[in-house]
Amino acid sequence: MNFSGLINDFGPLTVTGLAQGAIIALFALGYTLVYGVLRLINFAHSEVFMIGTFACLIVWGWFGLDQNSAVPSFGGMLVYMVIGLVVAIIASGLTALFVELVAYRPLRQRNAPPLAFLITAIGASLAISEIVGVATHRNQRGVPPVISARTVITIGDTHITNLQILIVVLALVMMFALDRFINGTRLGRGIRAVAQNPDSAALMGVNKSRVISLVFLLGGLMAGIAAVMYDLKIGVTRYDAGFMLGIDAFTAAVLGGIGNLRGALLGGFLLGVLQNYAAGLFGSEWLHAAAFVLLILILLFRPTGLLGESLGRARA
Amino acid sequence: MLLELDNITLAYGRIQALHGISLTVGEGEIVALIGANGAGKSTTMRAISGLRPVAQGKIRFDGADITKMRADLRVVRGVSQSPEGRGIFPGMTVRENLEMGAYTRRNRTEIDQDMQRVFDLFPRLKEREKQAGGTLSGGEQQMLAVGRALMSRPKLLLLDEPSMGLAPMLIQQIFDIIVEINQQGTTVLLVEQNAQQALSRAHRAYVLETGRIVKEGTGNDLLTDPAVKDAYLGVA
Ligand SMILES: Nc1ncnc2c1ncn2[C@@H]1O[C@H](COP(=O)(O)OP(=O)(O)OP(=O)(O)O)[C@@H](O)[C@H]1O
Numbered sequence: 001m002n003f004s005g006l007i008n009d010f011g012p013l014t015v016t017g018l019a020q021g022a023i024i025a026l027f028a029l030g031y032t033l034v035y036g037v038l039r040l041i042n043f044a045h046s047e048v049f050m051i052g053t054f055a056c057l058i059v060w061g062w063f064g065l066d067q068n069s070a071v072p073s074f075g076g077m078l079v080y081m082v083i084g085l086v087v088a089i090i091a092s093g094l095t096a097l098f099v100e101l102v103a104y105r106p107l108r109q110r111n112a113p114p115l116a117f118l119i120t121a122i123g124a125s126l127a128i129s130e131i132v133g134v135a136t137h138r139n140q141r142g143v144p145p146v147i148s149a150r151t152v153i154t155i156g157d158t159h160i161t162n163l164q165i166l167i168v169v170l171a172l173v174m175m176f177a178l179d180r181f182i183n184g185t186r187l188g189r190g191i192r193a194v195a196q197n198p199d200s201a202a203l204m205g206v207n208k209s210r211v212i213s214l215v216f217l218l219g220g221l222m223a224g225i226a227a228v229m230y231d232l233k234i235g236v237t238r239y240d241a242g243f244m245l246g247i248d249a250f251t252a253a254v255l256g257g258i259g260n261l262r263g264a265l266l267g268g269f270l271l272g273v274l275q276n277y278a279a280g281l282f283g284s285e286w287l288h289a290a291a292f293v294l295l296i297l298i299l300l301f302r303p304t305g306l307l308g309e310s311l312g313r314a315r316a
Numbered sequence: 317m318l319l320e321l322d323n324i325t326l327a328y329g330r331i332q333a334l335h336g337i338s339l340t341v342g343e344g345e346i347v348a349l350i351g352a353n354g355a356g357k358s359t360t361m362r363a364i365s366g367l368r369p370v371a372q373g374k375i376r377f378d379g380a381d382i383t384k385m386r387a388d389l390r391v392v393r394g395v396s397q398s399p400e401g402r403g404i405f406p407g408m409t410v411r412e413n414l415e416m417g418a419y420t421r422r423n424r425t426e427i428d429q430d431m432q433r434v435f436d437l438f439p440r441l442k443e444r445e446k447q448a449g450g451t452l453s454g455g456e457q458q459m460l461a462v463g464r465a466l467m468s469r470p471k472l473l474l475l476d477e478p479s480m481g482l483a484p485m486l487i488q489q490i491f492d493i494i495v496e497i498n499q500q501g502t503t504v505l506l507v508e509q510n511a512q513q514a515l516s517r518a519h520r521a522y523v524l525e526t527g528r529i530v531k532e533g534t535g536n537d538l539l540t541d542p543a544v545k546d547a548y549l550g551v552a
Pocket residue numbers: 328331332333351352353354355356357358359360400509
């Protein structure tokens with residue numbers, strides 16, 4: 001164990017971890033929203049994210065941007081950023097709606113058992129990632145330098161870049177907006193009603209199918225934003241980009257309390273930071289192993305995650 | 317007739333719960349449905365509100381055939397149910413639960429008026445306004461379920477055992493409130509274990525036995541019917 005490594009790099013590891021955690025948190029919202037309403041782990045959510053990472057690349061390509069392009073001016077950066085976000089949000093949102101419509105809705109109409117949903121979820125995930133894998137010859141795609149990461153704040157030997165700030169701020173803003181929507185609007189109340197008691201929700205006049213579509217759409221939107229941030233941070237994407245990060249995001253959702261929106265945020269940031277501390281302590285190859293050990297430990301003491309379920313049925 | 321059930325059958329998997337139920341509820345009536353445990357009272361309510369699809373038969377409501385209509389659309393048409401077991405949203409406040417009752421409505425002023433009316437009927441709920449539904453006592457949850465069902469301004473109010481779990485004093489009170497709601501213009505179909513109270517308050521009543529209607533009549537007729545007395549009124 002390398003305690004001095006952890007202590008020396010504590011600041012940088014924290015900052016890297018927060019940026020990584022913000023992406024994980026946005027990604028995790030999709031798992032938690034769908035689980036909160038349907039008690040279903042939508043494994044295909046990782047592909048909803050992956051489609052977003054490609055969608056913005058493709059559209060940036062239409063504007064002549066590739067990984068060797070020069071960094072655009074500030075105005076250009078803003079324009080490309082907005083275009084990239086809008087496109088990724090639409091692509092991921094539609095993918096999520098499509099998965100719900102094609103994979104899950106028919107099962108729901110037939111009252112299929114939970115196991116059928118689980119298998120279908122895994123199948124949908126594999127099918128989408130394999131289709132993209134074949135279409136891209138399993139090559140990775142480079143991301144154009146839409147934003148140039150520069151240090152804008154320095155505290156001691158901790159450098160914080162504009163990109164890191166953007167990622168964290170965007171995650172917090174989206175989280176706040178989603179929270180307002182779920183807790184402060186009529187449609188949001190409909191979502192919570194279906195999550196807490198689907199039969200009663202129907203008796204109130206809530207259209208359950210519409211709520212379910214909405215929940216998939218919202219999860220897709222958040223994954224789309226996470227996808228653009230991921231592209232800019234990592235610099236490449238691949239057909240299996242959703243897989244590993246999806247496991248992190250799912251872990252974060254469980255860590256915070258699956259079904260709980262604020263839990264996803266907390267779990268995401270916590271996981272991002274702790275993974276980086278573990279990497280500092282044991283070496284970067286331990287990043288994922290350490291996260292899972294932590295997850296197991298937390299669940300041993302708090303099986304419902306740190307914040308428990310809030311969207312979902314309260315535990316009697 | 318506001319509501320008309322014509323030979324309804326319904327099954328849970330292989331368990332046949334209703335064997336051809338026919339009943340009517342006229343506008344302005346309180347109609348009671350009584351019967352032993354497992355007779356199919358709640359199942360009949362679920363068929364009317366649309367929570368369970370019927371196998372055969374027809375349901376007509378307010379001039380339209382609603383047999384195959386989705387439950388949420390029946391609410392828009394004017395059917396509202398306070399379900400067995402109350403079905404409160406445990407993580408929402410009392411006010412939010414009541415807001416859910418008005419989910420299909422948009423007119424804020426009218427919704428606020430109706431909320432006030434519910435608080436007038438159940439002052440207890442006003443005191444608990446900001447408390448989570450799941451933390452209410454059983455009796456308070458029952459009031460909330462009835463109040464919430466009123467929030468859609470229904471033409472037909474379905475009440476499934478509204479006196480369940482209430483203290484004797486509160487039972488009197490809830491039946492008084494049901495009569496009051498009815499006198500304010502809402503038609504009521506009432507399922508009750510408490511047959512004595514239900515029959516004395518209802519205009520008409522049906523007796524259900526193992527998924528079949530075995531008797532019907534005015535509340536008073538059934539109250540004095542020896543067989544009903546014997547089986548449901550607990551007087552020797
Ligand atoms: N979800 C279900 N799955 C299977 N069988 C059911 C279900 N709900 C009810 N039943 C069965 O259908 C029949 C009618 O039940 P129902 O709940 O309508 O009776 P009830 O008259 O409301 O009784 P209680 O007075 O106990 O509430 C019973 O035999 C019951 O076991």
